[in-house]
Amino acid sequence: MSSAYHPGLHRFSLVLLACTFLLLIAGALVTSNDAALAVPDWPLSYGTLTPPMVGGIFYEHSHRVIAAGIGFLTIILAVWTWLAESRRWVRWLALAALGAVILQGVLGGLTVLLNLHYGMPIAHACLAQIFFGAVMGMALFTSRWWISDQPSVPDSGSPSIHSFALFNAATVFLQVILGAGFRHKSIPIWPHILGAFLVAATVTWTALTLRHRFGNVREMKLARILINSVFGVQFLLGIAAWASRLVTADAPQPMPAMVALTVIHTVTGALTFACSLLVVMLCYRLVPRSSEAAMVSTRTEAAIS
Amino acid sequence: MHYGKKIRNSQRMALLAGTAALSLLLAACGNQGNSGKNTPVERSTAPPAVVDPATAGSVFGVVRLDGPAPPARKIIMSGDSACTAANQEPPTSQEVVTDAQGNLANVVIYVKGGIGNFSFAIPKAPVEMNQQGCMYVPHVAAVMAGQTVVFHNADKTTHNIHPQPKNNPAWNRSQSPGAPAIEESFSREEIAIPVMCNVHPWMRSYLAVFNHPYFAVSGAGGAFEIRNLSPGNYTLEAWHEKYGTLSQPLIVSAKQAVRVSFVFQAAAGTGR
Numbered sequence: 001m002s003s004a005y006h007p008g009l010h011r012f013s014l015v016l017l018a019c020t021f022l023l024l025i026a027g028a029l030v031t032s033n034d035a036a037l038a039v040p041d042w043p044l045s046y047g048t049l050t051p052p053m054v055g056g057i058f059y060e061h062s063h064r065v066i067a068a069g070i071g072f073l074t075i076i077l078a079v080w081t082w083l084a085e086s087r088r089w090v091r092w093l094a095l096a097a098l099g100a101v102i103l104q105g106v107l108g109g110l111t112v113l114l115n116l117h118y119g120m121p122i123a124h125a126c127l128a129q130i131f132f133g134a135v136m137g138m139a140l141f142t143s144r145w146w147i148s149d150q151p152s153v154p155d156s157g158s159p160s161i162h163s164f165a166l167f168n169a170a171t172v173f174l175q176v177i178l179g180a181g182f183r184h185k186s187i188p189i190w191p192h193i194l195g196a197f198l199v200a201a202t203v204t205w206t207a208l209t210l211r212h213r214f215g216n217v218r219e220m221k222l223a224r225i226l227i228n229s230v231f232g233v234q235f236l237l238g239i240a241a242w243a244s245r246l247v248t249a250d251a252p253q254p255m256p257a258m259v260a261l262t263v264i265h266t267v268t269g270a271l272t273f274a275c276s277l278l279v280v281m282l283c284y285r286l287v288p289r290s291s292e293a294a295m296v297s298t299r300t301e302a303a304i305s
Numbered sequence: 306m307h308y309g310k311k312i313r314n315s316q317r318m319a320l321l322a323g324t325a326a327l328s329l330l331l332a333a334c335g336n337q338g339n340s341g342k343n344t345p346v347e348r349s350t351a352p353p354a355v356v357d358p359a360t361a362g363s364v365f366g367v368v369r370l371d372g373p374a375p376p377a378r379k380i381i382m383s384g385d386s387a388c389t390a391a392n393q394e395p396p397t398s399q400e401v402v403t404d405a406q407g408n409l410a411n412v413v414i415y416v417k418g419g420i421g422n423f424s425f426a427i428p429k430a431p432v433e434m435n436q437q438g439c440m441y442v443p444h445v446a447a448v449m450a451g452q453t454v455v456f457h458n459a460d461k462t463t464h465n466i467h468p469q470p471k472n473n474p475a476w477n478r479s480q481s482p483g484a485p486a487i488e489e490s491f492s493r494e495e496i497a498i499p500v501m502c503n504v505h506p507w508m509r510s511y512l513a514v515f516n517h518p519y520f521a522v523s524g525a526g527g528a529f530e531i532r533n534l535s536p537g538n539y540t541l542e543a544w545h546e547k548y549g550t551l552s553q554p555l556i557v558s559a560k561q562a563v564r565v566s567f568v569f570q571a572a573a574g575t576g577r
Contacts (some may be wrong), residue, residue: 037467038503040477052463054385055504115467115475252380252398253507 003087005147009080013139016073020135021267023070026063027128028266031183032259035059036116042109067105074101077138090141097134104131116184125180129173129270133277140281153220155287157213165283168206169276175199176273183266189242196238199272203231206279214287223282227275234268241265354423354517356535360559365530368412368523368543372571374403380507387462388439388505398507399444400547408527409569411445412545413497413513415520416531417552419539425517427451431488434500434510436464436480441500441510445546447520448512450494456480456487463504468512470498477503496544511546536561543567 038056045051081094111120175195181187214220244258377397382388402410431453458480467477472495491514502508521529541555548569
């Protein structure tokens with residue numbers, strides 16, 4: 001890694017990551033409080049920037065304000081990265097994050113203007129998680145740890161750990177889509193329940209493989225414990241959130257316990273997806289792919305002879 | 306180099322085209338909330354119905370709930386001080402409303418089958434739906450397709466009126482305190498359309514839309530009456546938001562007032 005470490009850029013990425021997490025909470029609160037259409041117009045709220053902050057308007061308008069702030073911070077991140085960062089792919093990632101946050105704003109607007117139809121809320125919910133993952137990536141790629149030299153860890157197993165990690169992340173994202181589909185009343189609960197068991201299998205499989213192949217690599221150990229813990233909590237939260245929906249089904253309005261549990265379940269889902277991406281990133285950082293390993297081996301042999 | 310520039314230009318063009326398409330889509334959607342108006346009632350080619358007043362009969366009766374009604378749940382309006390101020394006591398859910406005898410209100414009773422293929426004149430008088438004390442009043446209403454529904458806001462807070470139809474265009478409009486009444490109509494039959502207010506998520510009412518005038522909504526004592534029915538064999542149905550539907554055959558003879566009753570089972574309630 002030849003790039004210089006920019007502590008300011010890294011810290012800024014971390015701040016944006018924390019703010020994005022707040023935005024995820026704000027967005028989840030909108031859905032759980034049935035407040036997505038409390039403000040029927042867009043981009044203004046009731047034709048103004050300062051609508052009456054009562055009832056559902058409070059949740060929806062707060063979500064819009066925080067989102068606008070995140071958009072502004074992402075512009076700064078993109079410009080800063082473009083100016084300071086020498087790695088072209090990191091610059092493009094920052095730009096992609098900016099594109100994602102703009103698209104996310106447009107999807108949010110369409111969600112309102114199209115009355116939650118045409119799958120807009122699901123697309124909005126899923127892109128939120130992709131954006132969160134991208135910002136997490138920015139925070140990781142700009143860290144001192146990522147830029148400094150790390151010992152390369154060979155992977156002798158098959159399929160490669162990269163394949164395991166990617167498959168796991170893709171499965172978690174599928175579950176994110178299923179969860180959003182159920183939450184926005186487009187599909188029944190059973191595909192999401194099925195998805196939970198599928199994710200349980202892929203997370204366990206990935207964690208076991210990490211343990212088996214890289215049991216003594218500190219970062220891999222931490223990542224393994226993290227994804228196992230977060231998914232375990234998420235699984236239990238899913239049961240609790242569903243139970244809270246059943247118990248309060250006859251209530252005349254969203255009840256606080258249901259709101260709290262579904263919001264926590266939603267944002268922990270985002271954390272689970274972020275953790276699965278983190279495992280992918282760590283694998284690509286520490287473990288050379290088979291083609292890279294072969295190239296290194298050829299070079300070494302050539303140097304010896 | 307030249308090729309690379311060409312690629313970049315085409316990427317720029319694609320980006321511009323994408324942005325323009327999104328802008329057009331947004332512009333087409335409007336930005337002031339969306340109305341379901343301008344959806345005229347579908348023209349029927351059926352001949353107009355002719356009811357002979359000399360032979361027309363009617364059906365009347367009572368809707369009851371067999372078994373204890375679920376306890377009425379208090380609504381928490383703390384999210385909006387104007388709503389708490391508008392009610393001396395916290396209102397309760399209007400989902401199941403019975404009197405001491407178990408007579409069930411807010412049930413839509415309607416002729417489901419046997420009318421034949423006729424068209425009916427749309428009443429000129431609108432159906433009024435008020436928002437009062439941060440509740441929809443009435444809780445359940447029925448209209449003919451194309452009949453005007455007028456929404457009023459008597460509260461000192463903003464509401465949004467958001468019907469969630471399956472068979473009609475959806476719309477969502479805000480109504481500030483003192484704002485003019487909102488007039489809308491629904492062009493297709495649908496039983497029943499939930500009408501929400503997302504500012505106050507406990508606010509929910511139902512609008513049943515029919516292609517004919519043979520419907521009624523049971524009142525506080527569970528009573529209902531449907532008049533001006535030609536003699537004939539019909540199917541009468543009752544719909545309740547929690548308990549679903551009940552049907553029974555109905556035979557109306559000339560000048561006859563037929564008494565019927567519907568009994569919903571409290572244990573059958575499944576919740577929404």
